[in-house]
Amino acid sequence: MKVSRRTLLKSAAVSGLLAAAGTPAFASEIDELVIAYNVNLPSWDPTVGPSAVNPTIQGIYQSVFDMFIHQDPDLSFQPGIITGWGWNDDKSKVWMDVREGVTWHNGDPLTPEDIVWSLERAGNPDTGNPIQFIWGKIGNFQIDGNRITADVKEYEPTIFKWMSFLTGYVMPKKYYEEVGAEGFEANPVGTGPYMVEKFERNAFVRLKANENYWGGVPDFKTVTIKFVTDASSRTFEVMSGNAHVTLEMPYEEFDRLKEQDGIVGTAAPISDIGMIFINDTDPMLDANVRKAMAHAIDKKTIIERLLSGYGVAIDTLQTPDYTAFDAAITVPYDPDKAKELLAASGYGPDNPVKFKIQTTRGFKPKDYEIIQAIVGLWRKIGIEAEIEVYEIAKHYELRAADTLAPAAFYNWGNAIGDPTTSTGFAMFGPSPHSVWDGEDLMQMILPLWGEADEEKRIAGWKDVDRFIAENALVIPLIQYVQPILHSDKVKVVPHASGALLPALMTRS
Amino acid sequence: MPIVRALLTRLITTFITLFGAAVIVFVVIRVVPGNPIAMMLPPGATEADIDRLKTLYGLDKSILEQFLIWLGNVAQGDFGTSITLRQPVYDLVIGRLPATLELSIMALLIAVVLGGAAALTATLYRGSRVEGGIDVAGGIALSLPDFLWGLALILLFGVLWPLFHISGRISPSLGFDFSSNFFLFEAIARMRFDVVADLMGHMLMPALALAIPLAAIILQLLKQSLKECMHDDYITLARTKGYSESSIILRDALPNAILPTLTLIGVQFTFLIGGTVIIERLFSYEGLGNMAIDAVINRDLPLIQGIVLVFALLFTLVNLLVDMTYAALNPRLRHA
Numbered sequence: 001m002k003v004s005r006r007t008l009l010k011s012a013a014v015s016g017l018l019a020a021a022g023t024p025a026f027a028s029e030i031d032e033l034v035i036a037y038n039v040n041l042p043s044w045d046p047t048v049g050p051s052a053v054n055p056t057i058q059g060i061y062q063s064v065f066d067m068f069i070h071q072d073p074d075l076s077f078q079p080g081i082i083t084g085w086g087w088n089d090d091k092s093k094v095w096m097d098v099r100e101g102v103t104w105h106n107g108d109p110l111t112p113e114d115i116v117w118s119l120e121r122a123g124n125p126d127t128g129n130p131i132q133f134i135w136g137k138i139g140n141f142q143i144d145g146n147r148i149t150a151d152v153k154e155y156e157p158t159i160f161k162w163m164s165f166l167t168g169y170v171m172p173k174k175y176y177e178e179v180g181a182e183g184f185e186a187n188p189v190g191t192g193p194y195m196v197e198k199f200e201r202n203a204f205v206r207l208k209a210n211e212n213y214w215g216g217v218p219d220f221k222t223v224t225i226k227f228v229t230d231a232s233s234r235t236f237e238v239m240s241g242n243a244h245v246t247l248e249m250p251y252e253e254f255d256r257l258k259e260q261d262g263i264v265g266t267a268a269p270i271s272d273i274g275m276i277f278i279n280d281t282d283p284m285l286d287a288n289v290r291k292a293m294a295h296a297i298d299k300k301t302i303i304e305r306l307l308s309g310y311g312v313a314i315d316t317l318q319t320p321d322y323t324a325f326d327a328a329i330t331v332p333y334d335p336d337k338a339k340e341l342l343a344a345s346g347y348g349p350d351n352p353v354k355f356k357i358q359t360t361r362g363f364k365p366k367d368y369e370i371i372q373a374i375v376g377l378w379r380k381i382g383i384e385a386e387i388e389v390y391e392i393a394k395h396y397e398l399r400a401a402d403t404l405a406p407a408a409f410y411n412w413g414n415a416i417g418d419p420t421t422s423t424g425f426a427m428f429g430p431s432p433h434s435v436w437d438g439e440d441l442m443q444m445i446l447p448l449w450g451e452a453d454e455e456k457r458i459a460g461w462k463d464v465d466r467f468i469a470e471n472a473l474v475i476p477l478i479q480y481v482q483p484i485l486h487s488d489k490v491k492v493v494p495h496a497s498g499a500l501l502p503a504l505m506t507r508s
Numbered sequence: 509m510p511i512v513r514a515l516l517t518r519l520i521t522t523f524i525t526l527f528g529a530a531v532i533v534f535v536v537i538r539v540v541p542g543n544p545i546a547m548m549l550p551p552g553a554t555e556a557d558i559d560r561l562k563t564l565y566g567l568d569k570s571i572l573e574q575f576l577i578w579l580g581n582v583a584q585g586d587f588g589t590s591i592t593l594r595q596p597v598y599d600l601v602i603g604r605l606p607a608t609l610e611l612s613i614m615a616l617l618i619a620v621v622l623g624g625a626a627a628l629t630a631t632l633y634r635g636s637r638v639e640g641g642i643d644v645a646g647g648i649a650l651s652l653p654d655f656l657w658g659l660a661l662i663l664l665f666g667v668l669w670p671l672f673h674i675s676g677r678i679s680p681s682l683g684f685d686f687s688s689n690f691f692l693f694e695a696i697a698r699m700r701f702d703v704v705a706d707l708m709g710h711m712l713m714p715a716l717a718l719a720i721p722l723a724a725i726i727l728q729l730l731k732q733s734l735k736e737c738m739h740d741d742y743i744t745l746a747r748t749k750g751y752s753e754s755s756i757i758l759r760d761a762l763p764n765a766i767l768p769t770l771t772l773i774g775v776q777f778t779f780l781i782g783g784t785v786i787i788e789r790l791f792s793y794e795g796l797g798n799m800a801i802d803a804v805i806n807r808d809l810p811l812i813q814g815i816v817l818v819f820a821l822l823f824t825l826v827n828l829l830v831d832m833t834y835a836a837l838n839p840r841l842r843h844a
Contacts, residue, residue, distance in 0.1 A: 032681065036675070040802060042592045042593045042594075042802075043592075043593060043594050045594075048594075049548075049592070049594050050544075050547065050548040050591065050592050050806070051592060053548070125560075130548065130549075133553070133554075133557075185594075185595075198680060200677075200678075200680070200794065201593075201603075201794070202604075202794045202798060202799060202802075203676050203677060203678075203680075203792070203794040204676060204680045206680045206681070224680045224681070226675055226676060226680070226792065227792060228675050228792045229789065229792065229798075229801075229802075230789055230790050230792065232659065232790070233662070233674060233675055233790055233791065233792060236662050236663070236666055236667055236674050237674055237675060239667050240666050240667045240670050240674060241670070242666075242670070242673070242674055242675075390541065391541065392547075392805075393541065393543070393546075393547055393805070393806075393807045394541035396543075396546035396547045396549070397541055397543050397546040398541075399546070400545075400546040400549055400558070401546075430554075431553075432546075432549050432553045432554075432558065433549070
């Protein structure tokens, strides 16, 4: 959620202006569901280009396309286009069973060839799939009836989980080959719960229910998703009754508007966390400094005061619904201990340790304010951190070049809940997203990438998380909560991935 | 002949201006922090992947080499491909430009009508409470930025009295296929007044938000010019002939007072086009400004370059048009 200073100012102005305003009169029965969405849809191909890895857009993609494997709102994996899956005993092959009786939006039947083509295309480096490094690990596909088998080129324990994640979409072989990339952009065809009826780039997409959807026909037959990137405008859309559902607005606005007649607020934790990256440069090479930083942060109070209580304090990069979550790993708020740790290294309020901390401002809810609060807490125990505000684009650049400041605020999403896509990519030294390059941690993580024993693998990641927490190699802060405002005539089921799915919405 | 020479000179300076703008933008967006490759890296990307992406987007070359390649392509009409939208920049920019132009022209018309009418009324009732009231209204209009006017309009006419649409350019449910991107002009030409009404319902609030501050500027300058003219000898002569005050203002004072206002309108129109960036965002209006913000956030270098070049072209063309109009209306310049 982007909350810029301008947005906050506008929200404040709007709040004042609206004090005397009445509440909107929502129309009677909803014929056409209108959703004010917070991002634009740059491209209709969910498997290539930068937009394919943009988590916010996935809700639109998942309305039109099916993922190989379905994921329920609680992040559990369920039969989808692929109804059964697994490895052979020595994990040298994978198998997948393809659902029968599924048709594409253009009436063509879905075949196992579509699945094979989609996976081969995804694994081909020339197509530009950003997750090719995963898909390329299986190949030499064989089809026998509705069963597909493939050779494992390199064992990847999360390959089936990725089939519910970024770029894991089933694409129509025959249609795509007929119309090409441009034709597909103009008239996308999927097997998902909705078909594209009309698309105006950067304006809206109008969806029509897929009457043949294998998972059941959605309740709303017509859905319009308007791209309203400004948070104030999205709020207005719901207040005026022009839209029935919207998401991502300042929590203060959410709290105020959900009390109004005809508007309901839904807020649920999603798989998106806020954290402080620690770069292994001076003074972060001193373990006492890192641990003192972690113990000096009162996360619960920060969530209560700054996020109106909408957030979950976390001590590892796993949220409670992730596979490798271990409630036993904690980093308690303990300012006395933090002072002791700093004193052991010769630091204190009179002789503070000094470094720079970078943060975005308005990229995530109250990001700058949270860092301000943390810096205030640190100052009390003898840490003097200078805040540098940067744009998110600069963060990516610095992180890829491993030149972030000693401490840097960032967020991380992991909609499949696997430790490889949270702790793994964020903390494994050679990853372009990691800035901690400690050899000991690298050696702990290295064998886990290809660990075939699932129990051992998860236990291994828990050990890694414990090691990280004990040595304060990163400071996890919060699991975000997604605010959704909607008409009381619509029942919205939030998805823990953060995807807002119209197919899950029903008339209330 | 002097006119041809003047035009030729202006065309050359326009070209130099565009080239200068292109150089500045090209260098600046590559020097400021944040590169598009870092933003599109997948979790497991290796150094080889990073190098491959840099090569793919030509970012592995020096800025000078990149600029020369880009310039060569632009000379052949190829503005490159958008990194995020994966479509030709030319198509994207040309596709969005009509929306911004229609919005800007509408805003300008509203500003001229509002500001002009207010200035004429204030001149007619100069020294009275009416003039005082208009001055106060003009001061308020000028003191608030356009995006705050946008918010106020949304609140008033989008939420409290939902007369107009809050976002977008046209209703999704409207079944009408356009053959061009000039929706409003096309709907008028095809006499589809239901579509015109829908388009106006979307356009009026953002256009008004853009127009209000400009209207206030027009009001101030035109009123001042009119007042100065009202002391001239030819006005006194007209009065002695018995013409009514309103007739004198419209027929005698206005043609002389309008010249400085015209220059100002031209200059302010370029600022108004710049203002569409924020207003289009606020109203989710699918114009060039809205796209520019996304392009900057995503560091979509080819798209930023394309948009800036179009904005620069618009600015120079508007200035050229103003100069020509001014010359045509001002006999001293015409015969100079």
